[in-house]
Amino acid sequence: MIDVSxxxxxxxxxVGKGEHHATAVTPAWKEAFDRRLHNSEPKLREVFGKMQAKHGSVLVVVDQPASIGALPLAVARDIGYTTLATRRQLRPMGLWPRGQAPVARIECSSGERHAWLCRLDLAKPVRPMPLVEEAPLDKAMAARQTGPLSRRRYVHCLPLKTLxxxxxxxxxxxxDPKAYVAQPVQHLLVP
Known part of the structure; x- marks a missing residue:
């Protein structure tokens, strides 16, 4: 965890298509802001600017940062707010936490599921898998997808332990003929 003092x-x-709802609390759980926001950049800048002038440093969490929440997130980042997202939210943006410590943990209302929040400014772009790593993974998947008697490679893993x-x-x-390749296929990436 990082220091948020x-x-x-x-x-x-x-976030919503036409307008958003924002709720802000202080570290002592005192409500500092609770109202609707219009989905326009000038209105968002005005409200965010007032909040920063009144309170100082602000940390922002957006529920859908990769889609309709992109505008308020971009405005918040441009103003200098600290912005957070879960790993699942980082993925559609082409980012991943890359070794940073999580800032906070959020839970759903039932308490059965949770997610770790990471800072967006520290997130790095997802790196593509190099061919050196992809070939062994493909070989391992081929072992799980190929029938030992028929030598057909299926598109799904076979129940080799049970059957x-x-x-x-x-x-x-x-x-189904669409579910397999008749002969064992050699990986094209490996010589």
Whole structure:
């Protein structure tokens, strides 16, 4: 966890197509702001600027940062707010936490599921998997997808631990021809 003692207000945005709803609380859980916001850049800048002038440092969490929440998030980042997102929210933006410590943990109302919040300014672009790493993964998947008797590679993993083979070899149930490749396919990336 990182130190958030310098944050004066925590602002949560529930974004919508036409307008958003913003709720801000202080570290002592005193409500500092609770109202609707219009989905226009000048209005967002005006409200965010007033909040920063009144309270100081603000930390922002947006529920849909990769889609309709992109505008308020961009405005908040431009003003200098600290912005947070979960790993699941970072992925559509092409980002990942890249070794940073989580800032906070949020829970759903039932308390059964949780997510870690990471700072957007510290997130890095997702790096593509190099071919050196992709080939061994493909080889491992081929072992799980290839029938030992028929030598067909299926598009799904086979129940090799329970049946010991594909369904067709086990009990004669015909397999859909779209679900497999007839001969074992050699990976094109490996010489």
């Amino acid at each position: 310098d944050i004066a207000v925590f602002l949560g945005l529930d 010991g083979s594909c369904q067709e070899c086990h009990d004669g149930t015909p397999a």
